[in-house]
Amino acid sequence: MLPEPLAAGGRALAARIDPRVRLVAALAYSSATAVWQKPASIAAALVFALALAVFFRLSAGSVLRRLFAVNGFIALLWIFLPFSLPGEALLRLGPLAASREGVLLAFAITLKSNALVLALLALVAPLSLPTAGHALHRLGAPGKLVQLLLLTWRYLALLEQEFRRLRRAAALRGFRPRTDLHTYRTFAWLLGMLLVRAVDRAERVRRAMVCRGFQGVFFSLHEFHLGRGSLAFAAAVAAAVAASAALEFAR
Amino acid sequence: MDASAPIIALQGVRFGYPGAKPILEGLDFALGPGERVGILAPNGSGKTTLFLLIMGLLRPQAGEIRVFGKPRRAEADFLEVRRRIGLVFQDPEDQLFCPTVIEDVAFGPLNLGRSRQEALAAARRTLAALGLEGFEDRIGFKLSGGEKRLVSLAAVLAMEPEALLLDEPENGLDSRTRLRLVEVLEGLAIPRAIISHDIDLLTALCDRLLTLEAGRICGVDGEALHRHVHAHRLGDRPHRHGPAA
Numbered sequence: 001m002l003p004e005p006l007a008a009g010g011r012a013l014a015a016r017i018d019p020r021v022r023l024v025a026a027l028a029y030s031s032a033t034a035v036w037q038k039p040a041s042i043a044a045a046l047v048f049a050l051a052l053a054v055f056f057r058l059s060a061g062s063v064l065r066r067l068f069a070v071n072g073f074i075a076l077l078w079i080f081l082p083f084s085l086p087g088e089a090l091l092r093l094g095p096l097a098a099s100r101e102g103v104l105l106a107f108a109i110t111l112k113s114n115a116l117v118l119a120l121l122a123l124v125a126p127l128s129l130p131t132a133g134h135a136l137h138r139l140g141a142p143g144k145l146v147q148l149l150l151l152t153w154r155y156l157a158l159l160e161q162e163f164r165r166l167r168r169a170a171a172l173r174g175f176r177p178r179t180d181l182h183t184y185r186t187f188a189w190l191l192g193m194l195l196v197r198a199v200d201r202a203e204r205v206r207r208a209m210v211c212r213g214f215q216g217v218f219f220s221l222h223e224f225h226l227g228r229g230s231l232a233f234a235a236a237v238a239a240a241v242a243a244s245a246a247l248e249f250a251r
Numbered sequence: 252m253d254a255s256a257p258i259i260a261l262q263g264v265r266f267g268y269p270g271a272k273p274i275l276e277g278l279d280f281a282l283g284p285g286e287r288v289g290i291l292a293p294n295g296s297g298k299t300t301l302f303l304l305i306m307g308l309l310r311p312q313a314g315e316i317r318v319f320g321k322p323r324r325a326e327a328d329f330l331e332v333r334r335r336i337g338l339v340f341q342d343p344e345d346q347l348f349c350p351t352v353i354e355d356v357a358f359g360p361l362n363l364g365r366s367r368q369e370a371l372a373a374a375r376r377t378l379a380a381l382g383l384e385g386f387e388d389r390i391g392f393k394l395s396g397g398e399k400r401l402v403s404l405a406a407v408l409a410m411e412p413e414a415l416l417l418d419e420p421e422n423g424l425d426s427r428t429r430l431r432l433v434e435v436l437e438g439l440a441i442p443r444a445i446i447s448h449d450i451d452l453l454t455a456l457c458d459r460l461l462t463l464e465a466g467r468i469c470g471v472d473g474e475a476l477h478r479h480v481h482a483h484r485l486g487d488r489p490h491r492h493g494p495a496a
Contacts, residue, residue: 201345
């Protein structure tokens with residue numbers, strides 16, 4: 001099944017913040033943080049991300065699990081970056097030299113990625129996909145793209161179910177995947193069949209939509225309220241981004 | 252349009268899918284006001300095709316389709332048909348495509364041009380009428396088969412159709428959900444045509460039975476008396492069976 005996003009911060013104030021504000025805040029915060037160069041501004045951004053995680057009451061366990069996955073990838077950078085960037089040598093291993101610049105860059109990347117992931121986990125991940133979709137629509141994202149997103153989300157489970165059914169049918173007739181032509185051919189057939197069924201399904205869904213008066217325009221039921229709490233939150237995010245910008249551009 | 256004129260009238264309709272011989276040939280069909288028609292016919296005899304033709308999702312290769320007294324030929328003619336006639340599809344999975352139940356049920360009313368509040372009110376009213384209170388924010392694909400069926404019916408009823416076309420509504424329902432569906436449909440005073448393999452369902456919900464043979468509609472006059480033998484525990488003791496539901 002689809003993994004549900006990590007538990008929404010249950011505390012009243014955090015949960016009541018307008019999803020549109022959360023999306024805009026995520027965009028503003030992440031684009032600013034991505035371009036910061038100085039350790040001070042990046043550190044400030046990381047501190048703010050931690051504050052967000054606390055404010056939205058993310059569960060420590062699920063956050064650590066996700067950060068672990070991200071940092072596993074970043075560990076690779078620590079192996080290669082110091083040795084591939086020219087600069088002042090910190091450590092020599094035979095012909096290889098780890099440069100100071102390389103270490104600093106790897107360090108900056110590590111801080112930035114953790115800050116970004118943490119902030120996105122706090123701001124975006126707890127939103128249900130329908131809510132996020134409607135919020136995007138209200139923010140002016142093209143209706144067709146939003147509908148594509150929502151329909152994909154709606155039918156992904158069905159596609160998975162269908163694929164499992166096909167796999168099971170194959171397994172029941174003794175199919176075991178191996179590294180040979182028969183396996184590749186079988187998987188190609190399974191995928192082809194899945195595609196055919198998906199097209200078929202799409203046509204029937206379209207018919208059902210047309211029967212209920214659909215003429216190409218989607219209407220949304222969602223209404224969002226820009227309450228005082230949301231405005232205060234927006235102001236706080238703006239202040240935090242401004243503060244880290246001040247650190248970045250300070251002499 | 253006078254009160255006794257048929258809502259739906261098909262005359263001499265022919266339709267065939269590409270590369271096959273016509274599935275419907277010289278078909279006549281009519282649904283009058285207040286009529287409840289059941290269609291019982293084998294798989295592949297063109298029942299679903301008949302409904303798709305009425306809604307304008309397929310076009311006949313010959314013959315005429317009149318709905319609400321007007322001939323319907325082009326896509327634009329059928330827009331009104333789709334607003335005023337509700338088709339409940341065989342597979343509710345095709346019909347429920349919105350993230351949540353309330354959005355699915357409000358989808359039709361919104362397309363009819365209702366305001367957000369009106370659409371929400373219509374959706375809530377319909378859900379309540381079908382005993383689906385509290386389903387508003389349930390996720391569409393997480394409903395059980397029976398719930399999906401009832402929600403897809405609600406999605407069509409929320410548009411307040413003047414006639415209903417139901418394609419195998421009992422398909423995939425257990426006996427309890429089926430009973431509930433029958434109760435719901437019995438309570439609706441909307442003219443309807445029902446396709447089904449379930450003779451008990453059709454006799455409970457329809458006044459007139461039809462079948463499809465060689466691409467044509469045939470009436471079924473009178474009742475063919477026949478006898479069933481069935482077995483169950485304590486069958487040798489004096490007992491009664493409940494009414495056909």
